[in-house]
Amino acid sequence: MTRLRLSRIFWRGAAAILVAAALVALGSVLKGNFSSTDGRILGTLALFLYTGGALFSGLALVERGRARVLGSAVVATSPVALTLMLLWVWTWVDESEDEHHWRLAWSSVLVLLAGILAATAVLLARGRTLERLAYAAGALATLAVTLSIVAIWVHQPGTGLTKAIGAAWILAGLGWALVPVLRRWASPESEHRERVLAALGDVEVVVTNRTADAVVLDVPRIGPGERLVLRRRG
Numbered sequence: 001m002t003r004l005r006l007s008r009i010f011w012r013g014a015a016a017i018l019v020a021a022a023l024v025a026l027g028s029v030l031k032g033n034f035s036s037t038d039g040r041i042l043g044t045l046a047l048f049l050y051t052g053g054a055l056f057s058g059l060a061l062v063e064r065g066r067a068r069v070l071g072s073a074v075v076a077t078s079p080v081a082l083t084l085m086l087l088w089v090w091t092w093v094d095e096s097e098d099e100h101h102w103r104l105a106w107s108s109v110l111v112l113l114a115g116i117l118a119a120t121a122v123l124l125a126r127g128r129t130l131e132r133l134a135y136a137a138g139a140l141a142t143l144a145v146t147l148s149i150v151a152i153w154v155h156q157p158g159t160g161l162t163k164a165i166g167a168a169w170i171l172a173g174l175g176w177a178l179v180p181v182l183r184r185w186a187s188p189e190s191e192h193r194e195r196v197l198a199a200l201g202d203v204e205v206v207v208t209n210r211t212a213d214a215v216v217l218d219v220p221r222i223g224p225g226e227r228l229v230l231r232r233r234g
Contacts, residue, residue: 013052021045043089051082054112057119067122070138074115081108103152110145110152117141117172121179130179137175144168198230205230 024041028034055078061071088105118138125134147165151157195207205217 014049017045017049017052040089044086047082047085047089050109051078051085051112054078054081054116054119057116057123060123061119064123067119070115070118070122074112074119077108077112077115081112084108106152107149110148114138114141114145117176121176124179124183126183130183133175133182134179137172137179140168140172140175144172200230200232203230 021042024038024045028038054074058071058074058078061067062075084105085108088101091101118134118141121134121137122131125131144165147161147168151161151165154161196204197207198205206214208214
């Protein structure tokens, strides 16, 4: 499945979820009552949007061949997190009587959040320096999530743990946000080197910043289902 198709599927699904959420909210307004079932439905739609975004970010990593282990882990974690959260959302039990439900559900959401931050940072990174920063942001997000999960399962987390959680999340967010910002400042030479896309005989189609002794291709807008091909005249 191509990146274009993945992107299309995700955005169409996201649009459908947003429309469904709007219809549920509109129905609540018209009937003049926002019931707990309405809240559960909206929560379910939000979960599909959240885990769907995580799933497609993981698939994009696997497809591009970058950090495939991370991408595969995010893909595998997404349906697990969705299942655990749906069980919690639609289980009609008193949380004070069954605390393990919500603790397990929110732990899975946090684990997936670390995967999302790491995956999107790697996808946005260009060049070795920014890739290292992306991996560092992912590591900090993993640390923040680990500490947060400990706090969830510990009934009375201390002040030191709370401060450590806050510091870890701040650093993880900073690292993640710096990747696209520094990418804008990166010079073309450091952002990407030459890449040979195709070759036919002694002719190559190359992505490069150096255009001397070469014919620059004015690539047109590609329509749905269209592909650029290199072939011999026949």
